[in-house]
Amino acid sequence: MEVSIFGRKDMQEILEMKEVIEGVKAVYKLKAEEETAVWPLVSYDFEEPAGVMDIKSGYIRGNINLHGAKMLNTFWGNDNVNTPIFNGLLMVFDSNTGVPLGMMDASYVTCMRTGAAGAIGVEVLARTDSRKLFILGAGKQASFQIAATLILMPGIEKVYIADALSYENAVNFADRMPEVLRKDFKILNREYVDFEAIEDMAAGVGDSDVIITITPSRSPVIKKEWLKPGTHLSCVGADMKGKVEIDPEIFTNAKIYADDKKQCMEVGEMELAVKKGIITEKKVVGEVGAVIAGLIPGRETKDEITVFDATGVALLDLVTAKIAIDLAKEKGLGRKAEI
Template sequence: MNKINIINAKETEKLLSYEKVIETIEEVYTQKANDRTVVFPLVFHEFDPGVADMDIKSGWLKDSKIFGLKLVSWYGDNVEKGLPALMGTVLICDAETGAPKGILDGAYITGIRTGAAGAIGTKYLARKNSENLLLVGAGHVASFMIPETLIAMPGIKTVRIYDPIDIKFAESLIAKIEANHKGIKFEAVTDIAKATGLSDVIITVTPSKTPLIKKEWVKPGTHFSCIGADMSGKEELDPEISRGARIYVDDLPQNVNVGEIEIPIKNGIITKEDVVGEIGEVIIGRIQGRISEDDITIFDATGTALLDLLTGELAISEAEKQGVGTVVEL
């Protein structure tokens, strides 16, 4: 009989540290750059357009000897039923036997791996002396993005947060996290133009379909980690920012269709050939990251199942060591 470990959200949170997840996501990008991963075709279906949908992302990490999938559903009416609108489940399988190894809650894994992705883009592409971080968007992922970026960029001294909906969300996020980051100045802002001009690093985590940051606000040497654009039509930056910037992505075929670079390419501002390469290629030294202190750098991260799978595998490994989870025989 095959045994499988079922790990709930609270257990997953205790098993995963920011530091280990950052290392894990770097490993995913490294394997991908070395052509040791496969991303399978996305499955998406709207049960009721604008009300209920689901998607299945899946993949295979050859060196880690796992494959699996993440199933995410969004039911907008769930709030009225006392249920979360967004639900996710991650399934990890042994690539040598095909046997399932673990089932995990997907919400926490999605948040922590996304925060790590943005932090890694900043680590490898931002100026090393960067001190000022602007986070655009104060939702679920933002609570991971800040601590993981501060780990990756220990020189950051000031964190400004702008939320396009209401400053109260930024203020609430600061109240939640600032006690854990002594010595860091936090500020909720309403003037995004001014905050942009003060920032060395800007991370965007919104579902916006209209640009939030204009090119004329951006100072030389700024780095952007663009996380929000993960489906066609989304954009957080003025497309003109991409003109002349050094652009890096996480999965070029996917980024061209659903990432921050989708609209600049469709509008003829840049071409696919203007993309320097994928972030994993920077990590392994195949291509160069920032060349000068004045470069505008952009990391367009759309996310793949590979990130969820290796993060889930990390949780399963830690659970085995600590005796955590519910092991059942199928």
């Protein structure tokens, strides 16, 4: 039996953001139509050396018919020993037969599908005339959020970059971004987009139409009073217990959407707001896939504050893995192994 094997470099050559976006949208819609299963999240915090591990798994029915699991590890000290901080493996199986289809590096898959997810939240819930984007976080994942958002929201003209720990890091990131878009994502003809590192986060947030948060923060950074009417927030960084990036009071007068409602209430951005009694389950309008499927409304007025809580589900990894397998056949990349 042959199984496709893809390393990190393979995935970088194979995957294309536009295809990943379409795959993620399709899975969100199938989830809303009850054609998927998200299995319980397993996570563990390592104390010495400091790190975190999570296992996400699930099943997609419909015309995709896949199941599988991803184990992802983040060990921050790896940066000091010339080893990637972010590592993992993804296994995907054919749900008609249980036969394994592929095993691959999970880190790049995660970056691509997470970028797609945050941007889809923007496309579905932000004002269509949005022009200014604020990115909280200048780490590796931030470039994927920007790339996907520019694909789906070509009207964006200004991108503020903020790093709560290092303004210098934000400056370096903003300077590199045009070249990253060209080289890593093949996004051309975006000379009109201005990338600016910003130290005064209140000013940057208040001037922006869209906020994407992508940090490992465990205390709120974005404050309620900074937001202007009509702002959309895609909160992507909070995906485990204790992580939080925005003031929980923001939820009091916002329309709230999730990628997976149960998971978001337990380990997502809304976890703290739920624990404090600021919101209950009834306050959550629904899942973003239901908006895509036309089952529930999204934004209804230009002044609404909307929040998309995206904890990430294995379903997105699985569809991205299948896209990689199909594109690899077209491009003649990757390798096969007998098992």
